[in-house]
Amino acid sequence: MPKIKPEDLDKIREKMAKTIGLREGNARAKVTVHMGTCGIAAGARKIMSTLMTALERRPDKDIILTTSGCAGLCSREPMMTVELKGEPPVKYVDVDEKKAEKIFQDHVLAGAVVKEYALAVGSERVG
Amino acid sequence: MKSYRMHLMLCAGTGCVSNRAFRIREVLETELEKRGLQDEIAVVSTGCNGFCAQGPVMVVQPDGIFYQMLTEKDIPGLVEEHFLKGRPVQRLMFTSPGEKAPVPTMREIGFFGKQRLIALRNRGMIDPEKIDEYIARGGYTAAAKALTSMTPEGIIAEVKRSGLRGRGGAGFPTGRKWEICRGANGRPKHLVCNADEGDPGAFMDRSIIESDPHSVLEGMLIGAKAIGANFGYVYIRHEYPLALERLGKAIKQAREYGLLGEDILGTGFNFDISIHRGAGAFVCGEETSLISSLQGIPPEPRVRPPFPAESGIRGEPTNINNVETWATVPEIINHGAAWFASIGTEASKGTKVFSLVGKVKNTGLVEVPMGITLREIVFDIGGGIDGDKKFKAIQTGGPSGGCIPESLLDLPLDYEMLAEVGSIMGSGGLIVMDEETCMVDLARYFMEFLKDESCGKCTACREGTEVMYKILTKICEGHGSEGDIRLLEELAHAVKDASLCGLGATAPNPVLSTIRYFSNEYEAHIKDKSCPAAVCKALFQFEIDEARCTACGACKKNCPYDAVLGEKKVAHRIISEKCTKCGACFDACRFDAVVKLPNAKKRELAAV
Numbered sequence: 138m139p140k141i142k143p144e145d146l147d148k149i150r151e152k153m154a155k156t157i158g159l160r161e162g163n164a165r166a167k168v169t170v171h172m173g174t175c176g177i178a179a180g181a182r183k184i185m186s187t188l189m190t191a192l193e194r195r196p197d198k199d200i201i202l203t204t205s206g207c208a209g210l211c212s213r214e215p216m217m218t219v220e221l222k223g224e225p226p227v228k229y230v231d232v233d234e235k236k237a238e239k240i241f242q243d244h245v246l247a248g249a250v251v252k253e254y255a256l257a258v259g260s261e262r263v264g
Numbered sequence: 265m266k267s268y269r270m271h272l273m274l275c276a277g278t279g280c281v282s283n284r285a286f287r288i289r290e291v292l293e294t295e296l297e298k299r300g301l302q303d304e305i306a307v308v309s310t311g312c313n314g315f316c317a318q319g320p321v322m323v324v325q326p327d328g329i330f331y332q333m334l335t336e337k338d339i340p341g342l343v344e345e346h347f348l349k350g351r352p353v354q355r356l357m358f359t360s361p362g363e364k365a366p367v368p369t370m371r372e373i374g375f376f377g378k379q380r381l382i383a384l385r386n387r388g389m390i391d392p393e394k395i396d397e398y399i400a401r402g403g404y405t406a407a408a409k410a411l412t413s414m415t416p417e418g419i420i421a422e423v424k425r426s427g428l429r430g431r432g433g434a435g436f437p438t439g440r441k442w443e444i445c446r447g448a449n450g451r452p453k454h455l456v457c458n459a460d461e462g463d464p465g466a467f468m469d470r471s472i473i474e475s476d477p478h479s480v481l482e483g484m485l486i487g488a489k490a491i492g493a494n495f496g497y498v499y500i501r502h503e504y505p506l507a508l509e510r511l512g513k514a515i516k517q518a519r520e521y522g523l524l525g526e527d528i529l530g531t532g533f534n535f536d537i538s539i540h541r542g543a544g545a546f547v548c549g550e551e552t553s554l555i556s557s558l559q560g561i562p563p564e565p566r567v568r569p570p571f572p573a574e575s576g577i578r579g580e581p582t583n584i585n586n587v588e589t590w591a592t593v594p595e596i597i598n599h600g601a602a603w604f605a606s607i608g609t610e611a612s613k614g615t616k617v618f619s620l621v622g623k624v625k626n627t628g629l630v631e632v633p634m635g636i637t638l639r640e641i642v643f644d645i646g647g648g649i650d651g652d653k654k655f656k657a658i659q660t661g662g663p664s665g666g667c668i669p670e671s672l673l674d675l676p677l678d679y680e681m682l683a684e685v686g687s688i689m690g691s692g693g694l695i696v697m698d699e700e701t702c703m704v705d706l707a708r709y710f711m712e713f714l715k716d717e718s719c720g721k722c723t724a725c726r727e728g729t730e731v732m733y734k735i736l737t738k739i740c741e742g743h744g745s746e747g748d749i750r751l752l753e754e755l756a757h758a759v760k761d762a763s764l765c766g767l768g769a770t771a772p773n774p775v776l777s778t779i780r781y782f783s784n785e786y787e788a789h790i791k792d793k794s795c796p797a798a799v800c801k802a803l804f805q806f807e808i809d810e811a812r813c814t815a816c817g818a819c820k821k822n823c824p825y826d827a828v829l830g831e832k833k834v835a836h837r838i839i840s841e842k843c844t845k846c847g848a849c850f851d852a853c854r855f856d857a858v859v860k861l862p863n864a865k866k867r868e869l870a871a872v
Contacts, residue, residue, distance in 0.1 A: 207387065257370045
C-alpha cells in the first residue's frame with residue numbers, strides 16, 4: 138500500500154462516504170454489532186453469525202453488516218445498531234439470536250423499528 | 265448592541281462538518297451579505313445535536329424550524345424564500361415519520377443524555393480494525409495539521425492552553441510535562457503510553473484501545489512531534505488480549521499507510537511504536553516502575569526528582585501519558601484549546617471517562633464533562649440503585665480511592681474537590697455501593713489487594729499495609745478492640761508519608777475515608793461485635809421469621825450442615841451453633857422468611 142500524503146486523507150474520507158456512508162453511497166441499511174469485550178462476553182459473536190447467515194440468504198447487495206467496539210452501556214450487551222438511509226440510527230439492547238432475526242426481518246428488511254427491543258434513536262453528543 | 269431578528273443555528277458537530285457544514289456556513293454568510301441581511305440574521309455554529317443522519321442541520325430560531333440535509337446549492341434559494349420573503353422552504357424541512365416517534369432519542373435516555381464524548385468520540389461508530397473508518401470520521405487530520413503546519417512549541421502551547429491534565433490519575437498538566445520533556449537535555453527522547461490499567465474493575469483504557477486504537481496512535485504521533493521523540497512504547501497489561509490484538513492491527517495498518525515509520529505524510533518526520541506487555545503487577549502502572557519493567561528490570565518505583573520527563577528509560581527523557589490522555593490530544597488540535605477549556609471546571613478542563621460499576625442499574629462506560637455532580641452520575645446516568653435499594657457510598661478512583669457518602673453527592677467532580685473529601689480522581693473507576701455493603705469489609709477487601717501488590721521496597725508500605733489488613737480482618741471477625749481505629753489511622757498516615765510511589769501514598773485512602781464517614785460501622789464491629797450490613801459472617805445471624813415461614817422445608821433440604829430444625833406445619837428454626845453462614849437457606853427460601861440479623865439487632869430483640 139502506498140504511503141499517504143495529507144491530501145489522501147480527504148480522498149479516503151470521500152471514498153468511505155461512498156462505500157459505507159448511507160448518505161451518498163449505494164447502501165440503504167447499515168447494521169452494526171457491537172463487539173467490545175463486554176459484547177463478546179455476552180454473546181455478540183452468535184448474533185453476528187445469525188445476521189451473517191440471514192444476510193447470505195438474501196439477494197440484497199445494499200445492506201452493510203459491520204462490527205464496532207463497545208457502545209458504552211455494557212450492562213445491556215449484546216447490542217446492535219440499525220441505521221436505514223434517511224433515518225436516525227436505532228440502538229437495540231439485550232439482543233439474542235431470536236431478537237436479532239426479528240430485527241433483521243422487521244427493521245432492516247421491512248423498515249419497521251422493533252420498539253420492544255429498542256433502547257433509543259439518534260446519536261450521542263460528540264465534541 | 266446588535267439585535268438580530270433571526271438566529272440560524274447551524275450544526276458544526278463532526279457529522280455535519282464531514283458533510284461540509286463549514287462550507288455551508290461560508291456560503292450562507294456570503295449570501296446573507298449579498299442580500300443585506302447580515303445585521304438582522306446571525307449565523308451561529310453549534311455543537312452536535314444528535315440527528316447526525318439528517319445532517320447538515322440548521323434550526324431557525326425563533327421559529328423553531330428544522331432544516332435538514334442541506335447542501336451549498338440549497339442556500340441561495342433558502343435565503344431568498346425564507347429569510348427575505350418569509351416563506352419557509354417545505355422541501356428542506358424535517359418531516360417526522362407518520363406516527364409520533366415511539367422510541368426515545370439517545371439524548372432522552374439518562375445514560376446517554378448526560379454524556380459528552382471526546383476521548384470516546386468514535387465509540388460504536390467505527391470498525392476498529394479498519395483504519396479507513398477512523399480516517400472517514402476525521403482521523404489523522406490533527407496529526408497532519410501538527411506535522412505539516414505547526415511547530416513543536418506551537419503544539420505544546422495549544423495543549424497547555426487547553427488545560428488538559430493527565431487522565432491516568434495524578435492529573436499533572438499535560439502541556440507542562442511535554443514542555444519539560446522537550447526542554448530536557450538527554451537524547452534520544454521517548455514516548456510511552458501507559459496502558460497497564462491496574463485498577464481492578466476499571467476498563468476505560470481497555471475500551472479505548474479495543475474500540476478506537478488509532479486515537480491513541482494519532483495522539484502519540486502529535487506528542488512525538490511536539491517533544492522531538494522518534495520512538496514510542498505502548499505498555500499494555502497482559503490481561504487484555506482483545507485490546508492487544510486490535511492495537512497490533514492498528515499499528516500494522518498505520519505503518520502500511522506510512523502514518524508510522526519514516527517520512528510520515530511526506531514531512532520527513534520519523535516515528536514508530538512498539539508494544540510491550542505487562543506481566544500481572546499492579547505496581548507497573550506507576551511510571552517509574554513501568555520504565556523499569558520496560559527495561560527488563562524488576563519493577564520498583566524510585567525517588568523523584570528526577571522525573572521521567574527529564575530522565576526515564578536508560579536515563580533518557582521519557583514522556584509517559586495515559587491512554588485516555590493520548591486519545592484526547594487529537595481533538596484539542598482539531599478544535600482548539602479554547603474549545604476544550606470551555607468544558608469542565610476552573611481547574612479541571614474537558615471531560616473524563618469513568619467506568620460506572622457496582623449496584624447501579626446502568627453499568628458501563630461514561631464520558632462526562634468535569635464538574636458534573638456525583639448524584640447525576642449515580643441517579644441520572646446510572647439510573648439509580650439496582651433493586652431500588654438505598655444508596656450508601658460511591659468509591660472513586662479505584663482500589664485506593666476514598667468512599668464518598670450520600671451527604672456529599674452534590675459535589676462537582678473535579679480533581680481538587682475529590683481530594684478535599686479524601687478521595688482521588690484516579691484512573692476513573694466509580695464503584696457504587698448500597699445498604700448491603702459493609703464499609704469495614706470493603707476497606708479490608710481493598711487493603712488485601714493493595715498489600716499483595718505492594719512491591720516491597722518501602723518498609724512503611726510493605727509492613728504497614730500488611731498490618732492494617734490484619735487489624736481490619738480481626739475487626740471483621742469480631743475480635744476488634746478499643747484503640748484499633750486510632751492505630752489504623754496512625755499506620756495510615758505513616759504509610760502515606762513514607763512511601764515512594766502512588767501505591768503506598770494512596771493505599772490508606774479506603775480505610776481513612778470509611779473511618780471518616782462511616783465510623784458508626786467501625787464502632788458497631790468493635791464495640792457491639794455486630795455488622796450492620798450483615799456481611800461479616802461472625803457478626804450477624806441467619807434467622808427464620810416465623811410469621812413468614814410456610815414450613816415448606818426448602819431451607820432444611822438445602823442446608824449442608826443440618827442446621828435447620830423443623831417439621832411440616834411447624835415454623836422452621838436455625839441452630840446458630842451449627843450455622844456457618846453459607847447462605848444456602850437464604851437463597852432457597854421463596855418467601856423471604858430467612859433474614860440476616862446483625863448481632864446487635866438480635867440482642868435487641870432478645871431483650872424485649
